[in-house]
Amino acid sequence: MISVVSIFCVYAAINILWTLIVGTAGIFSLATLAVVGRKALAVTTNCSLDFMRKPEAGRDIIARGTLLKLGRSLAVGDVHMFSEGADHMVARSTMTYSIPPKD
Numbered sequence: 635m636i637s638v639v640s641i642f643c644v645y646a647a648i649n650i651l652w653t654l655i656v657g658t659a660g661i662f663s664l665a666t667l668a669v670v671g672r673k674a675l676a677v678t679t680n681c682s683l684d685f686m687r688k689p690e691a692g693r694d695i696i697a698r699g700t701l702l703k704l705g706r707s708l709a710v711g712d713v714h715m716f717s718e719g720a721d722h723m724v725a726r727s728t729m730t731y732s733i734p735p736k737d
Contacts, residue, residue: 679708680730689724690717707733 689695696716703710708730715725 677732678729679732681727682729683725683727685725686723690720693718693720695724705733707735709733 694717696718697713698716699711699713701709701711710728710730713727713729714723715727716722717724
């Protein structure tokens with residue numbers, strides 16, 4: 635039999651996971667769009683997310699995005715996530731977007 639505590643723990647872990655994934659994609663999207671402007675059909679071609687430690691309870695997660703390379707067809711960036719006030723990374727993500735050709 636699965637206990638209520640087990641179900642809650644799984645739900646909490648999934649919630650944190652999706653928060654980090656959606657947050658990472660949002661930060662990188664904003665960084666890319668700020669540089670190249672609004673482009674139709676800009677799509678994610680690669681997303682890698684590394685979890686390093688659990689976030690500190692009761693603190694917000696702060697994300698810092700860096701656009702590493704902006705080429706004609708690809709944009710590559712890193713997003714580092716920290717618990718608010720902490721020096722150690724909670725998670726790290728590398729993302730690549732495909733930029734559609736100019737009209």
